Amino acid sequence: MSKIELINVSKKIKGKRLLNDISLTIDKGKICGFVGSNGSGKSMLFRAIAGLIKPSSGNVRIFGKELHKDLSFPESIGVIFEKPGFLDQYNAFDNLKFLSDIQGKIDSEQIKRSIRRVGLDPEDKRPVKTYSLGMKQKLSIAQAIMEKPELILLDEPMNGLDEQSVIMIYEVIKQEKNRGATVLITSHHRTDIETLCEEVYKIHEGTVKPFHFPSVLKTQQVKV
Numbered sequence: 001m002s003k004i005e006l007i008n009v010s011k012k013i014k015g016k017r018l019l020n021d022i023s024l025t026i027d028k029g030k031i032c033g034f035v036g037s038n039g040s041g042k043s044m045l046f047r048a049i050a051g052l053i054k055p056s057s058g059n060v061r062i063f064g065k066e067l068h069k070d071l072s073f074p075e076s077i078g079v080i081f082e083k084p085g086f087l088d089q090y091n092a093f094d095n096l097k098f099l100s101d102i103q104g105k106i107d108s109e110q111i112k113r114s115i116r117r118v119g120l121d122p123e124d125k126r127p128v129k130t131y132s133l134g135m136k137q138k139l140s141i142a143q144a145i146m147e148k149p150e151l152i153l154l155d156e157p158m159n160g161l162d163e164q165s166v167i168m169i170y171e172v173i174k175q176e177k178n179r180g181a182t183v184l185i186t187s188h189h190r191t192d193i194e195t196l197c198e199e200v201y202k203i204h205e206g207t208v209k210p211f212h213f214p215s216v217l218k219t220q221q222v223k224v
């Protein structure tokens with residue numbers, strides 16, 4: 001029950017198999033990393049887990065409930081995908097308020113707290129269109145965590161972040177895990193994955209396999 005399960009999930013678009021018979025189980029409360037080259041299928045996999053695409057075959061179960069059968073979308077989910085989509089003429093707080101009003105689960109103070117947690121100022125009245133890429137990225141992370149979701153999908157969350165901000169977001173992600181969230185992350189940076197993830201999978205042409213980074217130390221020892 002307390003698992004994310006993909007059972008023989010495939011997705012074909014226009015005859016091309018983008019996800020290829022993926023079976024995967026992730027325990028609740030884990031931080032799980034996904035690596036793989038550009039176009040390998042990481043975002044497509046996240047879309048399948050978020051209920052944003054329907055697999056051509058196979059099932060996705062989120063904590064015991066089957067997507068597209070028991071429910072359309074996971075009940076408690078926070079996501080960021082590659083391009084943050086905000087209402088550019090509104091400020092940070094108003095953007096998150098607008099989104100939180102859909103569910104009506106949290107109050108203004110909780111929104112402000114999550115904006116502060118990612119290092120932004122909830123009292124900043126400037127429209128989001130004046131924000132840098134990194135600031136927009138931080139706001140996306142604030143939006144993904146603000147409702148304390150059970151499941152958090154972070155597709156390249158460190159995009160555009162400076163070194164100090166990356167360390168701050170590492171802490172935020174670890175805090176989310178500590179409160180019980182299951183976090184799935186993609187990144188092209190080994191340090192992100194090694195610092196955060198307890199399990200790592202590699203996606204290659206739509207298939208998924210457990211992955212371990214090659215040990216640099218071992219290679220050096222062999223050379224000596």
Ligand SMILES: Nc1ncnc2c1ncn2[C@@H]1O[C@H](COP(=O)(O)OP(=O)(O)OP(=O)(O)O)[C@@H](O)[C@H]1O
Nearest residue numbers: 013014018036037038039040041042043044045203
């Ligand atoms: N809507 C779509 N229609 C058809 N093909 C798509 C669609 N979206 C993605 N693809 C294809 O699916 C494959 C996987 O794309 P995906 O975005 O999942 O890759 P990714 O691993 O996230 O790559 P990156 O590291 O560049 O973000 C690619 O070949 C891409 O061209």
